Amino acid sequence: MVDPLILILGIIVASLAVSMALSSSPITSALSLVGLMVALGAIYGVIGAHFVAALQVLVYAGAIMVLFIFSIMLLNMNESVPEVDFRNAKTWLTGALAGGAFYALFQGFKHFESFEGRPSVGEFTLERIKELGGNLEAVSGLLFSKYFFQFEVVSLLILVAIMAALTLAKRKVD
Amino acid sequence: MESIDLFSSLWAYLQSYDFIALLLKLIFILIIGPGLVPIMVWLERRGSAMIQGRMGPNRVGPLGLLQALADVLKFFAKEPFVPGTANKFYYNLAPIIAAVAPLAAFAAIPFGGTVLFDGYETNLQLSNLNIGILAALAFAGLEVYPIMLAGWASNNKYAVLGALRGASQMISYEIAMGLALIAMFLIYGTVDMNQMVAWQGESLFGILPRWGLFVNPLAAMIFLIGIFAETNRMPFDLPEGDAELVAGYHVEYGSTKFAMFFFAEYVAMSMAAALFVTLFLGGYGLLPGMEALAQYLAQVFQLEALGLHNLKTFLGVGSFLMKLCFMLFFYIWVRWTVPRFRFDQLMNLGWRILLPIGLVNLVFTAIAIYFIGSSL
Numbered sequence: 192m193v194d195p196l197i198l199i200l201g202i203i204v205a206s207l208a209v210s211m212a213l214s215s216s217p218i219t220s221a222l223s224l225v226g227l228m229v230a231l232g233a234i235y236g237v238i239g240a241h242f243v244a245a246l247q248v249l250v251y252a253g254a255i256m257v258l259f260i261f262s263i264m265l266l267n268m269n270e271s272v273p274e275v276d277f278r279n280a281k282t283w284l285t286g287a288l289a290g291g292a293f294y295a296l297f298q299g300f301k302h303f304e305s306f307e308g309r310p311s312v313g314e315f316t317l318e319r320i321k322e323l324g325g326n327l328e329a330v331s332g333l334l335f336s337k338y339f340f341q342f343e344v345v346s347l348l349i350l351v352a353i354m355a356a357l358t359l360a361k362r363k364v365d
Numbered sequence: 366m367e368s369i370d371l372f373s374s375l376w377a378y379l380q381s382y383d384f385i386a387l388l389l390k391l392i393f394i395l396i397i398g399p400g401l402v403p404i405m406v407w408l409e410r411r412g413s414a415m416i417q418g419r420m421g422p423n424r425v426g427p428l429g430l431l432q433a434l435a436d437v438l439k440f441f442a443k444e445p446f447v448p449g450t451a452n453k454f455y456y457n458l459a460p461i462i463a464a465v466a467p468l469a470a471f472a473a474i475p476f477g478g479t480v481l482f483d484g485y486e487t488n489l490q491l492s493n494l495n496i497g498i499l500a501a502l503a504f505a506g507l508e509v510y511p512i513m514l515a516g517w518a519s520n521n522k523y524a525v526l527g528a529l530r531g532a533s534q535m536i537s538y539e540i541a542m543g544l545a546l547i548a549m550f551l552i553y554g555t556v557d558m559n560q561m562v563a564w565q566g567e568s569l570f571g572i573l574p575r576w577g578l579f580v581n582p583l584a585a586m587i588f589l590i591g592i593f594a595e596t597n598r599m600p601f602d603l604p605e606g607d608a609e610l611v612a613g614y615h616v617e618y619g620s621t622k623f624a625m626f627f628f629a630e631y632v633a634m635s636m637a638a639a640l641f642v643t644l645f646l647g648g649y650g651l652l653p654g655m656e657a658l659a660q661y662l663a664q665v666f667q668l669e670a671l672g673l674h675n676l677k678t679f680l681g682v683g684s685f686l687m688k689l690c691f692m693l694f695f696y697i698w699v700r701w702t703v704p705r706f707r708f709d710q711l712m713n714l715g716w717r718i719l720l721p722i723g724l725v726n727l728v729f730t731a732i733a734i735y736f737i738g739s740s741l
Contacts, residue, residue: 218455218517222514229507232503241494241495241496241500242496244496244503245496245500245502245503246503248503248504248506248507249499249503252503252507253503253507253509254506257510257513257536260513260517261513261533264516264517264525265529324495325495325496326495327495327496327556
């Protein structure tokens, strides 16, 4: 039995995703994505992953999407993009392909769940997290011990990305 | 059958202390959040008058106290006007988000210790999550959307300019504020606001309370400047800079919708002040001298350990409110003392001064903690 709250939030997430993909105005698309991030954060909160929920809202809705909307506003992208043409066979073909891919993915998950009797729940159950002292402690404990090297490599990658962006945006000095 | 079970369990829940405590806390949040707004508006008018040597509003009610009520009546009686060129949906959505986001952030801030009653113990905090302050910050981070939405949907160049200014200054100052916060997380060793308050409850060198403000004044300064920029208050109220932009992002708003922006601005101010109080001013920790007061009152009324605990919690809520009111007065004090910055000065301050100071402060804090530990 699915928690009714998760079901409602799931419907909200799905409809916002549809609105994001089908909307003809860029700002509606971007704002749908913001709403989607917040609703996704709410789902994480309901299942007890408070840290992920807060980060989802803080990072995606609070920072990244602000920049999206900022650039849409700054460039004044008011002209609407062409709407999705439902009479075109290509649209339906793409939709069917994407739907089939998702169906295969879900079947794969189902298969994996029963794969060699492996439990679908990982090491970090709600009890284990409570034992560690909370979500934040569990995540940071892993991040600074087991995945420390990977964590540092990722931060280096981000630094490289910043430098690349700076180089691209830099004005040429005559 | 199942539905009867559901109803009876719901009924049992409604009668439990859990529900009553939740309801009381909700009411308290609604009092210190939105309830402070009319008092703040009054204080702002009378305070500015006091600073500038004027009288201020003094006709409506004693000392002009009912002026805020008259303003609200005026807002609600006006015609709700939507400009013809505006994007109606987003135009109406913006003030709603503006009013909701800071209130949601309030839910995560503790305003008192624990209350013991009939074997039941509850935290004076609406939602006690173990991510603590991150929840408040997540909701506070959404405050930038109403400004951008209002500016964009109004379809007015002054509104768009105000919105762009608002969004860029909020993003810029969030970074310096985040660095100040990380330094404080290192010192407290937690993001749980109750534990932060407990940490600040000790005394420093035997004379000062061990508040974040005295332990790391640089972080406190950066955070304080940051909240002025985040709440668009003077001297950083450039999104509404009336000399250049008429009224900035809400120039096209009138009647109830303007009132909602106005209300949201003040709730956001009290929310930011409550965060500052919790992080740097000892939160609901007792003010110096209140411990003795509690002991004295306990002797006078012959309270037991339980009664003393609850009395201390009550005085803690009082301390929190006093600190909060001081911060709110501080906003007004600064507003009518410091003139507005220019926009390039604002950006310079945020990126070239506060950000490097914040980074250096973070590194020094980390080194200091490595060498002297948290034995401060």
